[in-house]
Every structure is written in structure tokens, then in C-alpha cells.
Amino acid sequence: MTMTWSIKKKMAYALEGLMTDGSKTLLLFIAFAMFGQGLFFLTTWSVTVLLRNNLGGFHFKGYFTCFAFSSLYFLGMLLLFLASPPGNGVVILTLVEICIVVQLFIAPVTTPPMKDTVRNIDRSVAKIKSAVFSVVIAVLFIIINNPYTSIAMWVVIIQTLFILLYKGGVRIYEKKD
Secondary structure, eight states: OOOOHHHHHHHHHHHHHHHHHHHHHHHHHHHHHHTTOHHHHHHHHHHHHHHHHHHEEOOOSSHHHHHHHHHHHHHHHHHHHHHSOTTOHHHHHHHHHHHHHHHHHHOOEEOHHHHTSSOOOOHHHHHHHHHHHHHHHHHHHHHSOSHHHHHHHHHHHHHHHHHHHHHHHHHHHHHHO
């Protein structure tokens, strides 16, 4: 069986993605684990990956800029989680409900470095999947209100804020031209 150029390109892209994302994830996990926050990192990373596959998000051309942004993102999520007062469930739940509506209107977004990739997605399916995933997190938060469901709720809020900011920034940029 011979492979077409398109299949080879897809395989090379997938391998490159696995290697760069895998090394970045491993380095970040080690750093967070050294400070006793390994489980926090794994929870945040898992929810982020599942949500971003459908929402889209920021992408950077270079490994180091991506690593720096990812490091700041996970550190920011940890600080947000540690700083959020207990008993703020109604506020978080309300924010996630707003996020679900926002996701249905603007998800998914694709930043320029990802526009030319070999990955094609059905936009309407991605919208529904991200909203359903967010609803599941909200239901888990109501049923099992623990630190990990709270982390997941903050991930939904921050990831939705990112795509909202990106979408708004693109519109402002397009109006200038």
C-alpha cells in the first residue's frame, strides 16, 4: 500500500503535534508536581484539551511562545482557583451558563497558525460538543461540588473568555483595514 502525499502530510502533522504537545505537557506536569499541584495540573489540562478540541483557541507559531503562554495559562488557572472564595457556586454556575450560550454563538474559533492545517472540523458539531461538555461539567459541579469540578468550571469560563476576546479582537482588527 502506498501512501498519498495528503496522508503523509497528515501523519507528519499528527506526529509533530504529539511530540510538541507531549513534551510541553510533560514539562508542565513535572513543574506543577514539584510544587504539589500535579493533580490540579492534570485536571486542568484534561478539561482544557477536551474543551479546546471543540472551542478552538489561541495558537502560536513557535514552540517556546506556545510553552510560555501555556505556562502562564496554567499558573493563572492555579492562582484563580486558589483565590476564588468558597461558596461561590451560584456565581460560577451563572457564568458557565452564560459561557454555554456564548459557545453556541461563536465557537469554534481558529487562529491564523491553525487555519492552514490539515484538520477539518464540522463547525456545528463542534459548537454542540463544546456546549454539551460544558453542561456535563456544570451538572457534575451541582452533583459533586469538589475542588476538581470547580477547576473544570473555571476552565470553561476562561476558555470561553479566550475565544470571546479573540473573536472581538479579530473584528476590531478587520474594521481597521
